[in-house]
Every structure is written in C-alpha cells, then in structure tokens.
Amino acid sequence: MEVDIEVKADALEGAFDAVLAAEAVDELKASVSALKAQLDAQAVAAGRLPLDGAKAADPARDAFVERYLRRGIDAGVEMKSLSGASAAEGGYAVPREIDGSIASTLKSLSPIRRIATVVQTGTSGYRKLVATGATEAGWVGETAARPETDTRSFAEIAPPSGELYANPAASQAMLDDAMFDVEAWLADEIGREFAVAEGTAFVGGNGTNRPKGFLSYTATNEADAVRDFGELQYIASGAAGAFAASNPQDKLVDLVHSLRAPYRQGACWVMNSDTLARIRKFKTSDGAFIWQPGLVEGQAASLLGYPVVEAEDMPALAADSLSIAFGNFRAGYLVADRGETRILRDPFSNKPFVHFYATKRVGGAIIDSNAIKLMKFAAS
The missing domain is CATH 3.30.2320 (hypothetical protein PF0899 fold)
Structure with missing residues (x-):
C-alpha cells in the first residue's frame, strides 16, 4: 500500500514539474516576443522619415552651419580654393540641403528661370549644338535617280555667363542665439538677392560677364x-x-x-x-x-x-x-548653372556684423x- 502511495506521489510531483516547466517556457517565449517587438519598433523608428520641421542628421551640414557659419571654425568644411596662397579665398562649398533651398527660392522668385530650360554644368565653357533649317526629301519614280538632298546645318550655342554674388550680413549676437535659424535665413537672403539679379539679366542682360537676355x-x-x-x-x-x-x-x-x-x-x-x-x-x-x-x-x-x-x-x-x-x-x-553656391565668411570688414559673401556662376542664352x-x- 505504501508503495502505491509513493508511486502516485512521484507521478503527481512530476506533473507539477511539467506544468512549471511549461509556464517557464511560455514566459520565456513572451519575453522573447516582447523583445522582438521592441527591436522591430526601434528599427521602424530608425527608418522613418523625420517629423515635419525636423532635420535628419547630416555631419556636413552640421559642420557647415554650427561650426563655420556661427563660429567661423572651418575645420571639417569642404573648401573650394581658387588660390594657393589663401586656402579659403574661393569660399566654402554649401551643403546640398542649403543649396537646394537656395535653388527653390530662385525658381519661385525668378520668373524666367521658372519657365526656361535649366542645366547643371561642370565647366564655364558649356556648349550646345542646335540644328537649324529642315531636312529635305523628294519624290522619285521606281527606277529614277536619287539626287542628293540637303542636310541640316548646326549652330553652336555658348551661353555667356558671369559670377553672381550676394553679400548678406548678420550680427554676431544673432549668430550666437541658438534660436536663430541661420541656415534658413541665409538660404532665403541669398536666394532673393540672386533672383533679383537673375531676373534682370535673363530679360535684358548684355552678355558681358552675365547672361544674355x-x-x-x-x-x-x-x-x-x-x-x-x-x-x-x-x-x-x-x-x-x-x-x-x-x-x-x-x-x-x-x-x-x-x-x-x-x-x-x-x-x-x-x-x-x-x-x-x-x-x-x-x-x-x-x-x-x-x-x-x-x-x-x-x-x-x-x-x-x-x-x-x-x-x-x-x-x-x-x-x-x-x-x-x-x-x-x-x-x-537656356539657363546654365555651373557648380554649387560658395560662401566666404567675413567677420572683419564691418564689425560687429558678419558678412556672408556668396557666389555662383550662371549663364543664359537663346537656343x-x-x-x-x-x-x-x-x-x-
């Protein structure tokens, strides 16, 4: 009789152990599922586009805005040198994000740029071949001779260009203010000044150091x-x-x-x-x-x-x-833009104001x- 009781007790204890083991496995599975869900949420958040008004991290833009524009520290900023004697004489290349904002302002404020063909060039010697005249054809009989027809001629278009510049200024106190959006301010100021000069040149420019209107x-x-x-x-x-x-x-x-x-x-x-x-x-x-x-x-x-x-x-x-x-x-x-906008920071000429001398080469001509x-x- 005692043997039967011990056997039943051992079986009952084994059943309890199995239940506990099953619960442990379920808890482990739940923990793993929760961890996986958390990791998935983090991955989605990492891949999600920034909220409206937020800017994705861009080391080049941050170095340009926070170090160079605000404080004049040029370490880590891409230089566009025109002179071996002075590395910064050619100014510093504007990051694509800011250059895109300037381009958007130009397109919205410069009426001819908005309706013309705009090309990006890597050289000031941009050329375009344009076909003139019309090809000729003729009618002949089945066995008649085929005289030679005239072919179209070509004209070379070389849009006159010049260096467009703007020179907006801000006080150092404005630049030191963390709430002052120097990036948006600079893009808007440069874009507006460029648009005014462009509008005049694309209509009536004489082609000397500027587009031909x-x-x-x-x-x-x-x-x-x-x-x-x-x-x-x-x-x-x-x-x-x-x-x-x-x-x-x-x-x-x-x-x-x-x-x-x-x-x-x-x-x-x-x-x-x-x-x-x-x-x-x-x-x-x-x-x-x-x-x-x-x-x-x-x-x-x-x-x-x-x-x-x-x-x-x-x-x-x-x-x-x-x-x-x-x-x-x-x-x-045709409007021909050569390269990106360049900026040279000048805190010395008109203290306590800091000038931002921006330049860009632009050409234009009838095609x-x-x-x-x-x-x-x-x-x-």
Whole structure:
C-alpha cells in the first residue's frame, strides 16, 4: 500500500514539474516576443522619415552651419580654393540641403528661370549644338535617280555667363542665439538677392560677364523662313508706345499665331504688371474680357488661353519698346548653372556684423529663336 502511495506521489510531483516547466517556457517565449517587438519598433523608428520641421542628421551640414557659419571654425568644411596662397579665398562649398533651398527660392522668385530650360554644368565653357533649317526629301519614280538632298546645318550655342554674388550680413549676437535659424535665413537672403539679379539679366542682360537676355538679341519683322538664326521676330502693336486705338486685342491674336503650332504647346506670355493691367481691360465685341483669372488658387491666369508670367524686368510701354513676349521658353531659352553656391565668411570688414559673401556662376542664352516672339509698340 505504501508503495502505491509513493508511486502516485512521484507521478503527481512530476506533473507539477511539467506544468512549471511549461509556464517557464511560455514566459520565456513572451519575453522573447516582447523583445522582438521592441527591436522591430526601434528599427521602424530608425527608418522613418523625420517629423515635419525636423532635420535628419547630416555631419556636413552640421559642420557647415554650427561650426563655420556661427563660429567661423572651418575645420571639417569642404573648401573650394581658387588660390594657393589663401586656402579659403574661393569660399566654402554649401551643403546640398542649403543649396537646394537656395535653388527653390530662385525658381519661385525668378520668373524666367521658372519657365526656361535649366542645366547643371561642370565647366564655364558649356556648349550646345542646335540644328537649324529642315531636312529635305523628294519624290522619285521606281527606277529614277536619287539626287542628293540637303542636310541640316548646326549652330553652336555658348551661353555667356558671369559670377553672381550676394553679400548678406548678420550680427554676431544673432549668430550666437541658438534660436536663430541661420541656415534658413541665409538660404532665403541669398536666394532673393540672386533672383533679383537673375531676373534682370535673363530679360535684358548684355552678355558681358552675365547672361544674355532674350531682349538683347536683334529683333526683326521677318518670318521664320527668311529670318537669320538668332534673331527674334516681332509683331507691331499698331501705334507708337501704345496699343492700336481700335480692336487692340487683334494684335495679340496675331502674336499668338506668329508662333508655329508645335511651339504653342507649353507657350506663355511674359510682361510686367503695368502692361498686364492694360490688357486686362480689353474686351471682345460681345463684352467678354479676353483675360481670364485662374479657377483655383495657385493656377496662373490666362490670356487667349495661355498662362501669363509677370516679370517686372520687362520694359514699360514706350515708343518702339519690346514690352510683351510670347513663346515656349523651355524650348527657346537656356539657363546654365555651373557648380554649387560658395560662401566666404567675413567677420572683419564691418564689425560687429558678419558678412556672408556668396557666389555662383550662371549663364543664359537663346537656343531657338523661333520659339519666342515679341510685340513691338510701334506703328509698323
């Protein structure tokens, strides 16, 4: 009888041990699952994009902003030297994040850059080959001779360029203030100053140490088929320094259709706000305005179905002025940016202010003179 009791007791004790072991295994599995979930959460958090307003860690940007811009410590900052005697004479390369902010400001504030073709170049000697004329073909019989046809000729475009510079200043007290966002301030200041200078050059620059503006090219009333390459065609407004007294909108229609159909896809108007104010008052014979506002916020207004770009650098109405441009600027005008923006910190010239001398090489030129048309405010 005692043997039976001992056997039963041993079996019961073994059952308890098995239950405890199973519970231990379950607890271990739960701990492992919790640890795995925690590691997965950390991995997701590490791969997640920064919250709005937060900046991902970038050693190059941090060294540039916190060390060089704020305190003038140039260790660890990429140099762009132009002189062997002074390592920093060429300034310091702006990190891509700040350079991208400057480029965004330029695109939003410089109207011609926004509608033209923009290329990044690694040399100031940028060249582009443009085909001129048209290929010819012919009809022949089955056994007739095939005379040689003319081939297209090419013109080389070398956009004139110059060094664009800006020189904003901040006090050292502002730079010492940790709450002062020197990165955003500098990108905005440089971008705005660059945009103002660019806007003037892309419209009327003479090509000497700066881009050549599209209004600096020879303008003639000859059509595309007979006009020399590099010359722009103009349509006369019908009156010196003004629109024609009757049906002034007719000349705008003539200007639109002087541009060949392939170019009209993507074409736009360019004029200053004073000229646009005059055109907005034009009406058709049934009393409808030819100017139409954008239907949604941010959409450009349209004139005869084409968007209007306001460029204050376009000349005001005067005798023989070229105050309105219409064309496909993406096909007709090229902006060439060479390299990144460079900055040289100058705390000595105007104490207690610190100047940031920023430079960038920019070029510009017409690449297709058939893609842009002008209105000349003259009788003929």
